[in-house]
Amino acid sequence: MSSILEQQIEYYRARAAEYDQWYLRQGRYDRGPDLNQRWFAQDREVLERLNAFEPGGSVLELACGTGIWTARLLPHARALVAVDTSPEVIAINRARLRSAKISYVEADVFSWTPELQFDTAFFGFWLSHVPPERFEAFWSLVRRALKPEGRFFFVDSRYEPTSTAKDQQLASRMATTLTRRLNDGREYQIYKIFYGAEALQHRLTQLGWDAEVNQTADYFLYGWGKPKRSGR
Numbered sequence: 001m002s003s004i005l006e007q008q009i010e011y012y013r014a015r016a017a018e019y020d021q022w023y024l025r026q027g028r029y030d031r032g033p034d035l036n037q038r039w040f041a042q043d044r045e046v047l048e049r050l051n052a053f054e055p056g057g058s059v060l061e062l063a064c065g066t067g068i069w070t071a072r073l074l075p076h077a078r079a080l081v082a083v084d085t086s087p088e089v090i091a092i093n094r095a096r097l098r099s100a101k102i103s104y105v106e107a108d109v110f111s112w113t114p115e116l117q118f119d120t121a122f123f124g125f126w127l128s129h130v131p132p133e134r135f136e137a138f139w140s141l142v143r144r145a146l147k148p149e150g151r152f153f154f155v156d157s158r159y160e161p162t163s164t165a166k167d168q169q170l171a172s173r174m175a176t177t178l179t180r181r182l183n184d185g186r187e188y189q190i191y192k193i194f195y196g197a198e199a200l201q202h203r204l205t206q207l208g209w210d211a212e213v214n215q216t217a218d219y220f221l222y223g224w225g226k227p228k229r230s231g232r
């Protein structure tokens, strides 16, 4: 049996072609018009915040996936480096965006070293998949990947049972792993950590970030920040 990190990689590789159904509230993720409408309204709220943040200049997108957020970053970016461990999602992302501004890197975020420093780092629905014991190392990577005045923005999941597929039970809020199922029934163990906005903002402040973390009514956690200036 593979380790949970390996299963997490395998899961997203195998899920590539059906990944967007989750975000588009289709198939097993269709929760009916009212909840779907709440989802899309809250997605718009995060998108408006991202647009106001202006994720410009050179942009790094970690765990870029099939390109839902790559498409949203692209109009702001001068150049975008999109990193993901799955060749399958990179192929979908590339075909969707067909942009000469994007360079794709097939790499494992936990061993990848940035060769450049970026103006903006973005990661969507990724922080919750970082094992708790790698949290600090992950934020050091974000720090190393950013120019001194660089900024990050992230979006992630809140603990909300109707976010996931109808045939999947959400584990307890305190669990750090859960079982995910594909449309064909195959199951994988993955990391999924649900952060509270206040506690996460506090943690990021302790790690040396000027950060603000917010949440929408039900579904999304999102935040942005930059390294604290030393001496403040």
Ligand SMILES: C[S@@+](CC[C@H](N)C(=O)[O-])C[C@H]1O[C@@H](n2cnc3c(N)ncnc32)[C@H](O)[C@@H]1O
Pocket: 008, 009, 012, 013, 062, 063, 064, 065, 066, 067, 068, 069, 083, 084, 085, 086, 089, 107, 108, 109, 110, 123, 124, 125, 126, 129
């Ligand atoms: C929940 S998806 C998010 C995708 C995209 N950011 C979005 O919001 O649509 C997680 C992504 O992380 C990628 N991934 C999983 N493990 C990874 C790793 N160790 N290094 C880089 N990417 C990884 C998966 O292939 C998948 O595309």
